[in-house]
Amino acid sequence: MQIEIDHISKEFGSTAALHPVSLSIxxxxxxxxxxxxxxxxxxLLRILGGLEFPTAGRVLFDAADATNMTVQDRRAGFVFQSxxxxxxxxxxxxxxxxxxxxxxxxxxxxxxxxxxxxxxLELIQLPDIGARYxxxxxxxxxxxxxxxxxxxxxxxxxxxxxxxxxxxxxxxxELRAGLREIHDTTGLTTVFVTHDQDEAMELADLVVxxxxxxxxxxxxxxxxxxxPATAFVKEFLAV
Amino acid sequence: MSDTPHIxxxxxxxxxxxxxxxxxxxxxxxxxxxxxxxxxxxxxFAEALSKGTVEAVKxxxxxxxxxxxxxxxxxxxxxxxxxxIFGIAAAWFITKYDFRGKALxxxxxxLPFSVSPVVAGLCLVLTFGANTAVGGxxxxxxxxxxxxxxxxxxxxxxxxxxxxxxxxIPVMIEQGRAEEEAALTLGASGWRIFxxxxxPNIRWALLYGVLLCNARAMGEFGAVAVVSGKIxxxxxxxxxxxxxxxxxxxxxxxxxxxxxxxxxALLTLTLKTLLEWRFADQLAAAHRP
Numbered sequence: 001m002q003i004e005i006d007h008i009s010k011e012f013g014s015t016a017a018l019h020p021v022s023l024s025i026x027x028x029x030x031x032x033x034x035x036x037x038x039x040x041x042x043x044l045l046r047i048l049g050g051l052e053f054p055t056a057g058r059v060l061f062d063a064a065d066a067t068n069m070t071v072q073d074r075r076a077g078f079v080f081q082s083x084x085x086x087x088x089x090x091x092x093x094x095x096x097x098x099x100x101x102x103x104x105x106x107x108x109x110x111x112x113x114x115x116x117x118x119x120x121l122e123l124i125q126l127p128d129i130g131a132r133y134x135x136x137x138x139x140x141x142x143x144x145x146x147x148x149x150x151x152x153x154x155x156x157x158x159x160x161x162x163x164x165x166x167x168x169x170x171x172x173x174e175l176r177a178g179l180r181e182i183h184d185t186t187g188l189t190t191v192f193v194t195h196d197q198d199e200a201m202e203l204a205d206l207v208v209x210x211x212x213x214x215x216x217x218x219x220x221x222x223x224x225x226x227x228p229a230t231a232f233v234k235e236f237l238a239v
Numbered sequence: 240m241s242d243t244p245h246i247x248x249x250x251x252x253x254x255x256x257x258x259x260x261x262x263x264x265x266x267x268x269x270x271x272x273x274x275x276x277x278x279x280x281x282x283x284f285a286e287a288l289s290k291g292t293v294e295a296v297k298x299x300x301x302x303x304x305x306x307x308x309x310x311x312x313x314x315x316x317x318x319x320x321x322x323x324i325f326g327i328a329a330a331w332f333i334t335k336y337d338f339r340g341k342a343l344x345x346x347x348x349x350l351p352f353s354v355s356p357v358v359a360g361l362c363l364v365l366t367f368g369a370n371t372a373v374g375g376x377x378x379x380x381x382x383x384x385x386x387x388x389x390x391x392x393x394x395x396x397x398x399x400x401x402x403x404x405x406x407x408i409p410v411m412i413e414q415g416r417a418e419e420e421a422a423l424t425l426g427a428s429g430w431r432i433f434x435x436x437x438x439p440n441i442r443w444a445l446l447y448g449v450l451l452c453n454a455r456a457m458g459e460f461g462a463v464a465v466v467s468g469k470i471x472x473x474x475x476x477x478x479x480x481x482x483x484x485x486x487x488x489x490x491x492x493x494x495x496x497x498x499x500x501x502x503x504a505l506l507t508l509t510l511k512t513l514l515e516w517r518f519a520d521q522l523a524a525a526h527r528p
Contacts (some may be wrong), residue, residue, distance in 0.1 A: 049424055051424070071423045071424055072427070072428070074424075075426065076424060080417050080420070088440060097427070099436075101425055101427040131339075150424070193311055203373070
């Protein structure tokens with residue numbers, strides 16, 4: 001799905017989290033929103049997912065205005081920074097949640113739900129953990145379960161907020177490859193937020209560098225490295 | 240290196256207080272509990288049974304006592320569920336949304352804790368009494384509020400209002416909004432999120448809040464004393480009846496009824512302990528993210 005962000009701005013009270021920003025995300029791209037904390041990248045991601053609404057501007061999905069679409073109708077697979085797994089449900093129930101939440105007419109049969117959950121558990125290479133609770137999983141496993149849960153609703157896009165933030169370096173590298181693989185198999189337009197430039201540069205097709213609620217530069221990783229557009233980008237990449 | 244020198248240290252505690260000092264600390268606690276909690280409880284039951292079990296049971300079978308027990312149970316049965324619903328609603332609103340005046344709302348919820356129950360009762364009389372506009376009209380319609388069941392329920396609800404909300408707010412703040420947001424992105428409706436995500440996460444805090452609320456609703460004296468009019472066999476709840484019996488030197492009857500009230504409290508405590516024991520694993524899991 002192609003995503004068009006058209007002069008989106010967001011104010012919280014009197015502070016502006018996003019000055020009007022515009023961004024065009026081609027269908028099937030893997031995009032990183034890169035920037036320090038407070039740069040507005042998470043706010044932009046939450047606006048895409050429908051968890052915040054912009055103060056001004058429009059969001060278009062495949063050229064159709066989606067600015068006022070409810071979060072439920074957007075069908076955005078969202079992976080939260082702390083994963084936000086339902087702690088009182090097993091892994092199986094967590095992944096099945098989105099399917100069970102559908103209206104009766106659109107809800108798959110019980111056996112079909114089980115089949116899909118099993119398939120997703122295989123996709124994240126954790127086929128045997130369905131009966132466990134989130135508290136019994138390692139950080140890396142939780143992250144993958146959160147990803148499977150987001151994929152279960154057959155999302156139109158995948159949005160990830162600092163997906164590797166809380167993991168140690170080795171697991172992070174492993175899961176990066178895993179995300180790339182899942183992106184390539186599903187072909188979903190994927191946007192992830194990160195403050196880690198290596199992660200953005202290694203993983204993304206397109207990197208959007210943000211600072212203070214503004215987009216500093218949009219480009220392919222190698223182009224941004226070779227030709228930083230602003231003093232901020234130059235300095236940020238040098239760290 | 241040999242392990243032998245370490246073996247004698249294996250059971251060495253990390254604290255450095257002497258055993259005598261520790262024993263003394265424990266003794267202080269035990270004495271304190273015995274004097275303040277256990278002894279009064281024993282005294283109530285001893286006094287109730289001082290003329291034998293038969294006398295005690297006979298005093299409870301008396302229509303006045305029976306009516307008091309019934310009234311107290313009715314009041315708790317209405318006030319507690321309503322306060323549970325209002326408490327959940329208030330806690331949900333305060334913890335899941337940002338709005339102006341949040342601090343003021345939290346202070347308002349705490350108001351019943353800081354206002355004397357007697358004052359609360361007087362406020363109800365001044366608002367709904369027969370000589371006010373609202374109260375007069377309701378009396379004319381045949382629905383008196385003050386000196387009748389509605390005011391007893393209102394007074395009990397006012398006094399016990401903070402318990403559920405107070406218990407839920409810190410738990411819900413700690414759990415944050417992320418799970419609800421995740422459910423939203425998965426397509427769940429508000430009601431579905433509440434019943435499948437929020438409620439299971441707060442059920443233990445809710446249970447504690449409801450138990451505290453119930454204990455207080457059954458035991459409330461001050462506010463109910465003002466609004467009920469203390470009509471024997473009609474608007475006298477258990478605590479009110481106990482006081483009246485005691486003032487009339489009917490100590491067996493008074494203490495028997497007090498023992499029933501204490502038993503109801505012990506029953507809820509036992510229930511809570513049993514549930515905690517039965518669901519210990521879930522409780523532990525709920526506290527880990």
